[in-house]
Amino acid sequence: MCTPAAAGRGRVRLNVGGRVFETTAATLATAGRDTMLGAMLDASWNAGHDADGGAAEYFIDRDPACFAVLLDLLRTGGLHVPPGVPEAALHREALYYGLLDRVRAARFGDFDGDRLRLAASVPGRAPGDGTAVRAAPDGGCCVAHGGAVRVYNWMLEERRPVYCPGHAPVNDAAYLDAATLLVAARERPGTGRRGDDGGGGGGGGGVAAFSALTGEPRHRFRVAHGRQPRSFTAGALAFDDGEGCRVFASCKGRLNEYGVAVWDVNTGEQAGFFYEPPGCALGDADRLQWLDGTGTLMAATMFPRADSSFISLLDFRDKSVVWSWSDAGTPASLEDKHAVHAVAMEDGRSVCVINQYHDLGFLDLRKNAAGVRWRSRSKLTASGKTKTWGEETCYPKLATHGGQLFASTGDAISVFSGPDHVLTSTLRGGNGGAICDLSIGGDRLFALHSEENVFDVWETPPPAII
Structure with a gap:
């Protein structure tokens, strides 16, 4: 088992609805520890490596197209929604992952x-x-x-x-x-x-x-x-x-x-x-x-x-x-x-x-x-x-x-x-x-x-x- 510190230095592979995404623990950490993705860094997730020594893979039974948008948001800070991704579906998935506030902040800035x-x-x-x-x-x-x-x-x-x-x-x-x-x-x-x-x-x-x-x-x-x-x-x-x-x-x-x-x-x-x-x-x-x-x-x-x-x-x-x-x-x-x-x-x-x-x-x-x-x-x-x-x-x-x-x-x-x-x-x-x-x-x-x-x-x- 790798510790949270070790996970912070390694890669994480996520299989979302059959589509595989590879990212770093540091990117997931930007979601915050009170979110579903941030919680993956906790030791209780048993974040380890596979038999070949590569990044551990986790399966999440959710919409992969929406997850791609949310992962890009964590990486870049920008919200880019492709034409084929419904707004309602993105809202639902952001709520599931605990990223709704991040999506809102990317949609509009501080009030002026x-x-x-x-x-x-x-x-x-x-x-x-x-x-x-x-x-x-x-x-x-x-x-x-x-x-x-x-x-x-x-x-x-x-x-x-x-x-x-x-x-x-x-x-x-x-x-x-x-x-x-x-x-x-x-x-x-x-x-x-x-x-x-x-x-x-x-x-x-x-x-x-x-x-x-x-x-x-x-x-x-x-x-x-x-x-x-x-x-x-x-x-x-x-x-x-x-x-x-x-x-x-x-x-x-x-x-x-x-x-x-x-x-x-x-x-x-x-x-x-x-x-x-x-x-x-x-x-x-x-x-x-x-x-x-x-x-x-x-x-x-x-x-x-x-x-x-x-x-x-x-x-x-x-x-x-x-x-x-x-x-x-x-x-x-x-x-x-x-x-x-x-x-x-x-x-x-x-x-x-x-x-x-x-x-x-x-x-x-x-x-x-x-x-x-x-x-x-x-x-x-x-x-x-x-x-x-x-x-x-x-x-x-x-x-x-x-x-x-x-x-x-x-x-x-x-x-x-x-x-x-x-x-x-x-x-x-x-x-x-x-x-x-x-x-x-x-x-x-x-x-x-x-x-x-x-x-x-x-x-x-x-x-x-x-």
Whole structure:
């Protein structure tokens, strides 16, 4: 038997599906010890020599054409897929060998908003009812369509959809991890009798976890008032993936259960409820975001959901509002400039808001009574009005990643970079009308269009291999 060190100096012969490949242990080692190929270097594989003193041969009952592509990836760092190799088969084989991350890294590089290219425009199933797109951490995504959530893997192949109980309309979705999808849904009128589903929420409202791989339900998160489960409509979702490992959802109930509920991810049990304080609108919040730096939750209820926009930072440790802002009482000259979306910046010191005229504004989280510092941007139309597509007005949305700020502006996305948030790029893709939502994750940007439910996929080209 040769040791791992000896194997590292020798050759390895692999018979994959009847086709023989010869390589070095050093090449296999680049796959990583946590992969199937990397594990071959372990002494338990009994990596030895044949009777003639040549390299040991191992038989692997898999697709040889795909293996040739993957072996070349390990050798060169580049992904070269011949015309006869189906993408779906390569994805399956890469998953088997534990090389899926390597394939993804070779397909597109580290995310950079100024170098993004349009990789695909994927048509939706039901035109006109797409409400949200969410990026998965592995490069896939999901799109909310009425009472269903369409799920796509990183190759943009559609998996089994997720359906809420009673096909309740979906308000929000979030990936807890690549295999677990959280869905928040509205309670259908007249269907919330306690006991319909073993504890309230018979109309399908509330928050539930599903398998992102199979669409099967995993857990339903309950809200209790006293000891009695209550029906509720769930709005925005967020989660703390640190030590707390908690799920948050804005809740609008029938018995004054208005606010933000929190559950322990490990147990699935309710861990608390932040009741709506005076002057806030937590039960109607359409945007939640966890801030690691301060250990607080940003809750934003934006126009036109409410007559005025409210943003608060909630501390669940003592159930206090540590910072708040509202555009209620705005001077008459600015009364039509409502904040319609918000995102906490990655530095943890400010919140960016955008109004229906596509002006960016910044709020200082270090000053509790700070006003908005508006920065006027180029308008979509000559009149400066928000453009209407079809019968619905699409308000702009915001996202941040890697220090860059992204804002949907009609049918395009503006990219702002640097400490002064200078406009550095404009992305314009599919032909499905205005962008109603965008999301960044898994080194990709996803943009959902309003009219045809087309969603665009933007990637950063991989670095050149020299």
